[in-house]
Amino acid sequence: MVGFKQGKSSKEIIVGAHYDAVSAGKGIDDNASGVGVLLEAAKALQDIETPYSIRFVSFGAEEVGLQGSKYYASQMDESEISNTVGMINLDSLAAGDHMYVYGGAGEAGFIRDLALEIVKQKDLNIGTNPGENPKYPAGTTGDWSDHAPFKKIGIPYGYFEATNWEIGDKDGYVQTVEHGAIFHTENDTLEFIESAFPGRVQEHLSSFSLLLQELLKSLGSK
Ligand SMILES: [Zn+2]
Numbered sequence: 711m712v713g714f715k716q717g718k719s720s721k722e723i724i725v726g727a728h729y730d731a732v733s734a735g736k737g738i739d740d741n742a743s744g745v746g747v748l749l750e751a752a753k754a755l756q757d758i759e760t761p762y763s764i765r766f767v768s769f770g771a772e773e774v775g776l777q778g779s780k781y782y783a784s785q786m787d788e789s790e791i792s793n794t795v796g797m798i799n800l801d802s803l804a805a806g807d808h809m810y811v812y813g814g815a816g817e818a819g820f821i822r823d824l825a826l827e828i829v830k831q832k833d834l835n836i837g838t839n840p841g842e843n844p845k846y847p848a849g850t851t852g853d854w855s856d857h858a859p860f861k862k863i864g865i866p867y868g869y870f871e872a873t874n875w876e877i878g879d880k881d882g883y884v885q886t887v888e889h890g891a892i893f894h895t896e897n898d899t900l901e902f903i904e905s906a907f908p909g910r911v912q913e914h915l916s917s918f919s920l921l922l923q924e925l926l927k928s929l930g931s932k
Contacts, residue, residue: 713752717763722793723929724765724865725751725922726779726856727800728772735898738911739872739885741772744800747870747915751922761930762795769856772801779856783863791863795930796821799857799869803918804911805892805903806872806885809836811921812851813868814861819849821868821929828924834917843880851882868925870918 711729727744731737745768752766769778786794798821803809811829813822822838829836841848857867871882878884885891889906892898903911 711768713766715752715755715760715764715766717760717930719762719930720793721795721930722763722765723795723926724767724797724860725800725926726767726769726782726797728769728778728856730770730773730778731898732773732894734894735892735896735902736900737898738900738903739805739898740802740893741800743802743804743911743915744870747800747803747918747922750915750919751926754919754923755926758927760926761928762926764926772856776856776859780859783859783865786863791865794860794865796866796868797857797860798922798925799855799867800918800922801855801869801871802885802893803870803872804914805898805907807874807887809834809870809872809914809917810838810851810875810882811836811868811870812839813849814866815847815850818861818866821866821925822849824928825868825921825925828921828928832920832924834921835913836917836921839875839882842875846881870922872914 727748771777811825813819838849857869873882873885
């Protein structure tokens, strides 16, 4: 599914969240949470002028090798690629202990950097990968979700996720101290997450929604 919103500029931002899930659990964290925040932003911004045009995309088949986003990126021609200033990926926002925003290294991290400025202004409890694992330098993340095919064709990414980079192999894979990984397990249900972490789903989704909407209003405004 693709929804398009015209902005002041014809330059575009892609906002993406995969809607498929694995068969274990119900896919509430991975990735109904991302799709929900995407739909909320599309609705909230429909009558608000944004600097850039926005393409809201829900990808299929992320869990079987990023098939949806790989296909989407592969059918972009050169003018579409150069017209796209960035891609914001939303994946697994509900269950993890901490909220994060990542981006590329150096200047390719401008979406993350702006997001972190908004976090400060709005006093949100969102940080970035502290970089304790040398494979994933501070502020960045691995190529394991729908941002990767865009990064590969030179489009800078931003990526929202909730997990915990301070535990396990410090690779962002173990989401919680108390119950380990929730995604891809039978615990990925609203009932489990709500009872294990009361209030977390609401707090995470409202924080990420606010950040995404402010980000889409700010990107390209100066
Ligand atoms: Zn996912």
